[in-house]
Amino acid sequence: MAVSRGAFSSRIGFIMAAAGSAVGLGNIWGFPTQTASNGGAAFVLVYLILAFCLAYPAFMAEILIGRYGQANAVTSLQKMSRTLWQKRFGFVVGFGGIICAALILSFYGILAGWMMSFAVEPLALMLGANQAADWVVNQSLERNLLFTVLFMFLTIFIIRKGVENGIEKWSKRLMPMMIGLLVLLIIYVFTLDGASEGVEAYLNPDISRVLDPNLLVSALGQAFFSLSLGTSVMVIYGSYISKKENMVSIGAQVTLIDVSIAFLAGLLIIPAMYVAQAQGVAIFAADGSLNSGPTLVFDVLPSLFDGMGGIGLFIGFAFFLLMTIAALTSSISMLEGPVSYAVERHDIERKKATTMIGLAILALSVVIVANIDFMLDLVATISTQYGQPIIAMLCCVFAGWIWYRNELLAEIKQGNEAVESSLFWKIWPWYIKFVCPVAIATVFIHSIL
Numbered sequence: 001m002a003v004s005r006g007a008f009s010s011r012i013g014f015i016m017a018a019a020g021s022a023v024g025l026g027n028i029w030g031f032p033t034q035t036a037s038n039g040g041a042a043f044v045l046v047y048l049i050l051a052f053c054l055a056y057p058a059f060m061a062e063i064l065i066g067r068y069g070q071a072n073a074v075t076s077l078q079k080m081s082r083t084l085w086q087k088r089f090g091f092v093v094g095f096g097g098i099i100c101a102a103l104i105l106s107f108y109g110i111l112a113g114w115m116m117s118f119a120v121e122p123l124a125l126m127l128g129a130n131q132a133a134d135w136v137v138n139q140s141l142e143r144n145l146l147f148t149v150l151f152m153f154l155t156i157f158i159i160r161k162g163v164e165n166g167i168e169k170w171s172k173r174l175m176p177m178m179i180g181l182l183v184l185l186i187i188y189v190f191t192l193d194g195a196s197e198g199v200e201a202y203l204n205p206d207i208s209r210v211l212d213p214n215l216l217v218s219a220l221g222q223a224f225f226s227l228s229l230g231t232s233v234m235v236i237y238g239s240y241i242s243k244k245e246n247m248v249s250i251g252a253q254v255t256l257i258d259v260s261i262a263f264l265a266g267l268l269i270i271p272a273m274y275v276a277q278a279q280g281v282a283i284f285a286a287d288g289s290l291n292s293g294p295t296l297v298f299d300v301l302p303s304l305f306d307g308m309g310g311i312g313l314f315i316g317f318a319f320f321l322l323m324t325i326a327a328l329t330s331s332i333s334m335l336e337g338p339v340s341y342a343v344e345r346h347d348i349e350r351k352k353a354t355t356m357i358g359l360a361i362l363a364l365s366v367v368i369v370a371n372i373d374f375m376l377d378l379v380a381t382i383s384t385q386y387g388q389p390i391i392a393m394l395c396c397v398f399a400g401w402i403w404y405r406n407e408l409l410a411e412i413k414q415g416n417e418a419v420e421s422s423l424f425w426k427i428w429p430w431y432i433k434f435v436c437p438v439a440i441a442t443v444f445i446h447s448i449l
């Protein structure tokens with residue numbers, strides 16, 4: 001292959017990049033919304049269990065496949081295949097993941113565009129441009145187009161620069177900034193009336209709801225989306241990690257960061273809902289269900305910020321800036337999946353591949369924007385409710401059944417000589433073979449019935 005491959009220059013670079021991919025709108029918007037609509041703390045509890053017991057092992061399978069293959073998802077999966085059929089199967093799984101990443105990006109870019117537009121609103125208000133401020137927060141075709149295009153250009157800009165100077169550098173800058181903003185906002189919300197009631201609802205589970213099948217399905221879907229599984233993204237990120245690194249601990253750290261940030265986001269949003277309620281905003285309908293559902297962050301939070309007077313403008317800006325940053329470190333990972341494939345398999349130069357694929361995905365976003373009422377949901381459902389679980393499950397099948405066991409063990413051992421005495425070594429290989437595929441399939445089948 002003519003192109004030399006990119007790589008992360010340091011462990012922290014990889015952790016920031018992978019955590020950057022994992023932490024996104026799914027954590028700061030999806031998780032709190034799901035928590036609020038699924039009975040608060042019970043959902044949090046189930047989510048934590050599923051994230052560590054199912055999503056983490058599946059995540060390990062993907063990054064190990066990538067590091068073993070040292071290549072894009074298709075090439076990596078084919079490297080561990082012996083027969084022609086296995087190679088074909090590897091192509092289907094790897095390429096399916098790449099398509100899935102592209103589909104996710106096509107709708108994710110639109111949602112991220114909304115976050116940008118809500119960050120622009122307070123700026124416009126500060127400048128006295130009230131009409132513009134109104135325009136950016138009201139749904140319109142033009143507004144959606146403008147901000148989707150802006151956001152996708154940012155994504156393309158970073159990915160054109162490659163792994164070390166693009167993904168790694170920007171993740172290392174943006175992630176700490178985002179975490180800092182999040183913590184400041186939480187501290188602020190905690191000082192307001194009504195926050196303690198929210199903390200109570202967030203942390204005190206109603207155990208009777210824990211086994212509710214719908215809650216289980218939502219929590220698992222959320223965990224898989226959050227760790228960017230089943231989309232080739234973690235395979236390619238894994239392929240950029242040095243063989244000297246201890247994957248077991250790196251993987252655990254990324255999972256821990258991802259879960260903690262979702263947890264923190266809940267600690268911001270759920271109390272913020274109760275603060276808004278204390279200020280007279282109607283949050284729950286008479287039957288206890290959420291009034292705004294998916295638009296929670298666009299309804300509840302802006303009215304909360306409005307109620308704060310002048311400082312509300314700054315806080316609103318900070319919050320939506322945080323959302324935009326989180327979305328950006330995720331969207332770059334989605335674009336990297338298809339780009340790495342085009343670069344490595346078709347020998348296309350990186351910048352050119354990035355621009356072409358980025359624009360093609362943007363074109364799909366534009367089609368979605370133009371038919372937003374039915375297409376947004378459709379594309380999101382196909383890619384996240386069907387594509388991701390199926391492909392993530394097949395990656396586990398690959399790691400458990402097709403990958404030669406001694407090679408798999410050797411890969412785990414690279415950079416981690418002491419692993420043989422660990423629990424991971426004893427449990428994970430059979431866990432990924434039996435438990436993960438069966439559990440994912442069970443939940444998946446339930447979710448479509």
Ligand code: TRP
Pocket residue numbers: 021022023024025026027101104225226227228229230231233330331333334
């Ligand atoms: N995990 C991100 C979030 O929680 C979204 C994301 C980034 C993603 N890359 C992905 C989802 C790849 C699926 C596939 O918002």
